[in-house]
Amino acid sequence: MSTDPISSTDTDVIVIGAGPAGAAAASRLAREGLRIEVLERDHFPRFSIGESLLPQCMTHLDEAGLLSSVQTADYQLKNGAVFTRDDHETAIDFRDKFSAGWGTTYQVERADFDHRLIRAASEHGARVTFGMTVTDFHPDSERPQLQVTDEAGKQTLLTARFVLDASGYGRVLARQLSLSRDPRLEPRMALFTHVEDHIDDTRFDREKILIGVHPQDTSVWYWLIPFARGRASVGVVGDIDTLSSRGESPEARWQHWIDDEPRFRKLLQGHRLIRPVGSLKGYAADVERLHGPGYALLGNAGEFLDPVFSSGVTIALRSASMAAPLVARQLDGERVDWHTEFELPLRRGIETFRTFVNAWYDGRLQSIIFHDAHPRDLKRMISSVLAGYAWDTDNPFVASPDKHLTTLAQLCGHTHSTPAAPS
Structure with a gap:
C-alpha cells in the first residue's frame, strides 16, 4: 500500500474507497490479472461503525480471497x-x-478489520493509495475519467476502463452525478x-x-x-x-x-x-441507479438502510461479489447488462432487508420476535x-x-x- 503520488494515469479499474466493498472488489479483480488502483481519502486504520457481521459475509469474503485474513485475526x-x-x-x-x-x-472492530482486508487486497496485486480525494468524474462507457487531489493539493487526471465507487458514506459518484433520491426511511x-x-x-x-x-x-x-x-x-x-x-x-x-x-x-x-x-x-441513503456508463456503485455508496440488522457490510460485500465478475467480463469484451445482472438482483435483497427494517419500526417484527x-x-x-x-x-x-x-x-x-x- 502507498501514500506516494500516483505515477500512472491509466489503468484497468479504479476503485474509490478501501472499505470492505472496495477491498473485496479490488482483490477479486486483481486476482484476475487486471490493473487495479484503489483510491482512499482517509488513512487506515480508521474508526468505523458496522461491526457485527452476518454469516452471509463469509461466503463473499471467501470468494474474494479475504477469508483467511479474517479467520486468523x-x-x-x-x-x-x-x-x-x-x-x-x-x-x-x-x-x-x-x-x-x-x-x-x-x-469486529472495523479499524482493524478494514485494514486487514485492504492489506490482503494489496497483497493480491491491487495498488492502494491513501490521502486521495476525488474531485470530479466524467462517465464514459469505455474510458471514464477521475480528477483526484492528493493531500499536498496536487491534481491528477486518471483514466480507467471502469470505475467502482465503494466510498461508503462519502458517496462520491452519487454526489458528483446527482444520483440521490428519497431513501424511503x-x-x-x-x-x-x-x-x-x-x-x-x-x-x-x-x-x-x-x-x-x-x-x-x-x-x-x-x-x-x-x-x-x-x-x-x-x-x-x-x-x-x-x-x-x-x-x-x-x-x-x-x-x-x-x-x-x-x-x-x-x-x-x-x-x-x-x-x-x-x-x-x-x-439512510438511496440513488436513482446503481450503474451508468463505465461505472457502478457498491454498498453504502449506493444505498444504506439502517443499522438494526447489521446489513451494511453484507450488502457491501454482496455488491462487490456481484460486480467484480461483471467488470472482468466487460473488460474481456463481453456485453454486460448491468441492469438485469447487477442492479435488479442486488436491489431484491436490499428490499428484503428494507421490509424487515420497516417491520421492526412499525412493530410487526418486534411482535414476532x-x-x-x-x-x-x-x-x-x-x-x-x-x-x-x-x-x-x-x-x-x-x-x-x-x-x-x-x-x-x-x-x-x-x-x-x-x-x-x-x-
Whole structure:
C-alpha cells in the first residue's frame, strides 16, 4: 500500500474507497490479472461503525480471497442475536436457519478489520493509495475519467476502463452525478461508542449481538456488540428529536438512554468509555441507479438502510461479489447488462432487508420476535434473513417478505398502535 503520488494515469479499474466493498472488489479483480488502483481519502486504520457481521459475509469474503485474513485475526465469534424488551429475551441462533451456508461469523472492530482486508487486497496485486480525494468524474462507457487531489493539493487526471465507487458514506459518484433520491426511511440518529464493558453476568452470551428495545418507546433501540478482550461497541438509535431531547452532549445523551433500558443499564454498570461518543444523523441513503456508463456503485455508496440488522457490510460485500465478475467480463469484451445482472438482483435483497427494517419500526417484527412460541420452520426462515441470506428466494420471507411478516405478526397479536413516547 502507498501514500506516494500516483505515477500512472491509466489503468484497468479504479476503485474509490478501501472499505470492505472496495477491498473485496479490488482483490477479486486483481486476482484476475487486471490493473487495479484503489483510491482512499482517509488513512487506515480508521474508526468505523458496522461491526457485527452476518454469516452471509463469509461466503463473499471467501470468494474474494479475504477469508483467511479474517479467520486468523482472533475476532469474537458470532452465532446469532439476542433481543431484549422489558424482562423478555429471545435468542436467535444463525446456525439453525432455513438457508444453506455459513451459520457463524465474527464481531469486529472495523479499524482493524478494514485494514486487514485492504492489506490482503494489496497483497493480491491491487495498488492502494491513501490521502486521495476525488474531485470530479466524467462517465464514459469505455474510458471514464477521475480528477483526484492528493493531500499536498496536487491534481491528477486518471483514466480507467471502469470505475467502482465503494466510498461508503462519502458517496462520491452519487454526489458528483446527482444520483440521490428519497431513501424511503424516516431520518434517524445513532449515538455510539466503544467501551471496556466489564460485564460479569454469566448469562450474557458474548457470541451474540444484544439488541434492546426501550421499555416505553419501542422505536428507540440499542445494540451491544461484544468484541474480543472485554471490549464492546454500544449504541442507541432513534428519532433525531427524541434522542436529542435528553442531555447537552453526545456523552450525556448516550448515558441517559443507556440508563433508561434496564438490561443495558445493569450489564454496563461497570463500563469505561475508551473513545468519545459519536453521533450519526440522517444516515439512510438511496440513488436513482446503481450503474451508468463505465461505472457502478457498491454498498453504502449506493444505498444504506439502517443499522438494526447489521446489513451494511453484507450488502457491501454482496455488491462487490456481484460486480467484480461483471467488470472482468466487460473488460474481456463481453456485453454486460448491468441492469438485469447487477442492479435488479442486488436491489431484491436490499428490499428484503428494507421490509424487515420497516417491520421492526412499525412493530410487526418486534411482535414476532417477542412472541412466546413460533413453529420452528418459521423461526428458521426469519433466522436466515437475519443471518444475511436476503437473496434466497426459496425462503417465503424473501420471496414475499411484507406479506409473510404481516400475516405472522397478526397471528402473534400485532396491532397498529403507535409507540408511546418515553415519560
